Structures are given as C-alpha cells and as structure tokens.
Amino acid sequence: MDNRLIIFDTTLRDGEQSPGASMTKDEKIRIARQLERLRVDVIEAGFAASSPGDFDAIRAIAETVKGSTVCSLARVSEKDIRAAGEAIRPAARGRIHTFIATSPIHMEKKLRMNPDQVVEAAVNGVRMALQYTDDVEFSAEDAIRSEMDFLVRVFGEVIKAGAKTINVPDTVGYSVPGVIGDWFRQLISKTPGADRVVWSAHCHNDLGMAVANSLSAVLNGARQVECTINGLGERAGNASLEEIVMAVKVRQDVFGCDTNIDTGQIVATSRLVSQITGYPVQPNKAVVGANAFAHESGIHQDGVLKHRETYEIMRAQDVGWSANKISLGKLSGRNAFKQRLVDLGIEFDSEQELNEAFSRFKDLADRKSEIFDEDLQALVSGDSVEQGQERYRFLSLSQRSETGERPQARVVFSVQGQEVAAEAQGNGPVDATVNAIESRVSSGSELLLFSVNAITTGTQSQGEVTMRLSKAGRIVNGVGADPDIVVASAKAYLNALNKLESRAEKLNPQLV
Ligand code: KIV
Ligand code: ZN
Secondary structure, eight states, X not given: OXXXXXXXXXXXXXXXXXXXXXXXXXXXXXXXXXXXXXXXXXEEEEEGGGOHXXXXXXXXXXXXXXXXXXXXXXXXXXXXXXXXXXXXXTOSSEEEEEEEEOSHHIIIIIIOOOHHHHHHHHHHHHXXXXXXXXXXXXXXXXXXXXXXXXXXXXXXXXXXXXXXXXXXXXXXXXXXXXHHHHHHHHHHHHSTTGGGSEXXXXXXXXXXXXXXXXXXXXXXXXXXXXEBGGGOOSTTOBOBHHHHHHHHHHTHHHHOOXXXXXXXXXXXXXXXXXXXXXXXXXXXXXXXXXXXXXXXXXXXXXXXXXXGGGTOSSOGGGGTGGGOSEEEOTTOOHHHHHHHHHHTTOOOSSHHHHHHHHHHHXXXXXXXXXXXXXXXXXXHHGGGSOXXXXXXXXXXXXXXXXXXXXXXXXEEEEETTEEEEEEEEOSSHHHHHHHHHHHHHOOOOEEEEEEEEESSSSTTSOEEEEEEEEETTEEEEEEEEESSHHHHHHHHHHHHHHHHHOTTOOOOGGGO
C-alpha cells in the first residue's frame, strides 16, 4: 500500500462554515498562500455555486496557487458542477469534489429521492465533473449512517464512472475509532475497483473523536484525510490538520505513512487562520496551543533540562514555535519590516497599504519594546475588510475606571472619513467602550461572544480580542489587537461592524 498520506485541507470551505468565520476573497487568498507554503496536497477553496463571492475567491486562488491542487465542492447538479469547473479552470491542478447524501434519513427526508435515483445522480455528477478535470472526488454525505451494501453499490458505480478519490464523510460526527476503522476495511475489500482509487476520511468532531476516527481510517487503508487548521469547522469542527500530521509523523511506527507537510509552517498557519477568522486557539490545544510545549511542574522542568525527551515527544521548533522570537524593534526600518512580512508570507497590493502598516508598526514599537512575528501578523490582520469597504476606523480612546465608580469611556473613531467622538458609561471599561460606539452607530446588532487572548507571553503582550456580532441572521467575528485590551476591544468591535456592513462577506455556504 502507498505510504503517502494525502492532506486535503478544507479550512476555506468546511472551516468557513463555523459561525462568523466567513472570509473575504483577500483573506481566503492569504490563507491559501499559507496552505501552499505548508505544502498541503489539496486546498478545498470553497463551494463555487454557493455565491458569486465564493466563485471569485476560488478562481483567484486557482490563479495564484501553483504548488497545491485547488478544489471546489459541488453538489451533483449540473449548475454546481459547471460553477466548480469554471472556478478551478485557471488552476495548475484542479479538482472537483462532488457529493450527494446516501443515508436513509438524508435520502428520504432531505433529498426526497429513492436509492436508485441517488445512484443515478451520483454517476451523472461524476461524469459531468470529468468534462472539466480528470481529478474528480466523490463524497457520500452522511456515509457513516448509510447502509454498507448501498455504499458499496454507489462507490462501485462512481469508480466505474471515473472518480479518482472516494471520500467517506462522518458528516454528523457519530462514529468511533473501532467502528470507522472496520467500515474502511469492509468498504475497501467489498467495493469493485477499490484498488484504483484513493480512499479518504472526512470526520466531524461532535463527540470529540474526529482526529482519532481519521487516524483509525488511515490504519485501515485511507490514504487521504480531510481536515482543517485548528480543527475549525461546522458545529464542533473538523479533524485538526496539525494533530493528524504530527500523529503520523511522531508515530510512524504505528501508521507507516507520512505526509508532504512542511511542519515548520504549522504554527504560522494556525495563527493566521485564528486571526482572520476570529477563532482563538485554546491554550491547551495539542501542537498549536500556547501551552503545548510549556512545562509547568518542577519535576517536568528538571527532566526536560536534563534530557528533553524525558517529557517531550516532538520539538517545539519542528512545528514552527521557534518563530516566537523577537522579530523587529523600534529602530527597524521600512525595508526590514517589509522583508520580515514577506518571510511571513504577507505581501501588500500597494505602497500605500505598506506605508500604513509600517506606521502602525512604528506606533506599536513605541509602546512595546519587543515585536514578535505574532505581533506583526496581528498588525496586518486588521486589514481584513477589503479596501474601500471600511466604514468605521478606530482613532483614539480614553477611559477612566476606579474601584466603586462606574467606568467611563470616550472613543474617537471615523465614520466614512468623518471623525466622531462618543462617551458612555458601562459595567466595565469594555462595556463603556461598546456603549460609547453604539451611542453613535445604533447598529442593532447583538454581541454573541467577547474573548481576550494574549498574543505572546508576559504582561507586555498585545491582547487580541474577538467580538462576535449577529444581525439579521448574519454572524461575523471582529478582531482587534493592542497592548491595551480596551483599545483592542474597540478595534474588534469596529472591525465586526465593518464586516456586517461589508458586501464582501457572504452567508454560510451550507445555507444555500
Ligand atoms: O461533512 C460532510 O459531509 C461534508 C461533505 C460535503 C463532504 O462536508
Ligand atoms: Zn464536512
């Protein structure tokens, strides 16, 4: 059996289906470039038929990315497959991933189709997709709750029609490792033509077993896993790329296969996705959490100092933690700043954008003596709303709080270039700040989530704030970073308001 495990990243498609994680075209391109640097084999860039915005983003990624296969999702309908085919046309290597549900509950209640109709639609879908590319993947949505004999029949037929990859999604995160492993073994032994295709696992995390289930599939013959950075995704998320990649690398003795991933890019990719989507990474998250390599207990520290491998199974620098070093300082010039951003995979479309970012860097360097790579990434992620669509801009803030008194904030910001100042009180300084902004904006939005994260270590660190707002069925995550967490909160709130206003944002693609 082939010992290469194909890494299919769906952060830009399934990951984007997390509440508020929808991204603009520019943001998707930035993540796609970083995924290419990470050397993922396949980037699922979106669902072309879901919106014109998603179509454009996939097309732009297909034009930009040359090192990874660029893929679009499509239902088995002609309209979806045409959109997917057109969107991936410029790609050096393009794939169409077409799917239809196969479980009794989905066929009967959602599709209202009988099994024969589903088989026919699946085969037609694969044939149509082959008119655009010879790299066609077929997924049986809700495969894990489907009947084994029916799956064998559908998969046998789509393999005959020319599908090259067969994906077995655990759409609702229902399986457990022993069971899914057995399913892969049975499917591969029973399906006619099974040896001509790559078998793929796509696991959701509803019971917290997405990674374990994916790995069990690998042990039983899967040679592609579909996963996302930081495990982002619909509901409880998808299997996390970094955990799967490091598991097969560290335990080659168990899995007997390896990936093409440049693991040194893992932390940078995790941070970029977190900053753009507004989903912080929990500190105790495996591989990419801030504590993943921190040794707190005296016994552990002593052991690691004497011999690292007493308590560490992988090296922090192997997954890119060495990037957490002083990067630039107050005296660094524009060229050094630009070069460091290029090294981090960040490029600007115009000199004006670079100059604006440099002036923000100088401002930060005045207030924070050590600037880390993470600070630079946060500094530029504020540009997440596409140019010309930024209605609100933070200018300055002053706030007063004293024990026993109600906190007061004064925020100065611009609304379409017009400076406005607003003052308000609140339960705390952040509440007062949001009240002040709302006293001028009256957005009518509801705050769903407020979270603060330290970007680097120590009290000198910048605080990174996420504010999730909802309005008229639309959910967005605003992000702001600053050494002053109240300022970071104001920036995050204004960023979320900009996203609510921005037409570049789109609704969750699964709602189409
Ligand atoms: O979870 C799922 O079933 C999917 C398919 C569209 C592959 O995301
Ligand atoms: Zn999925």
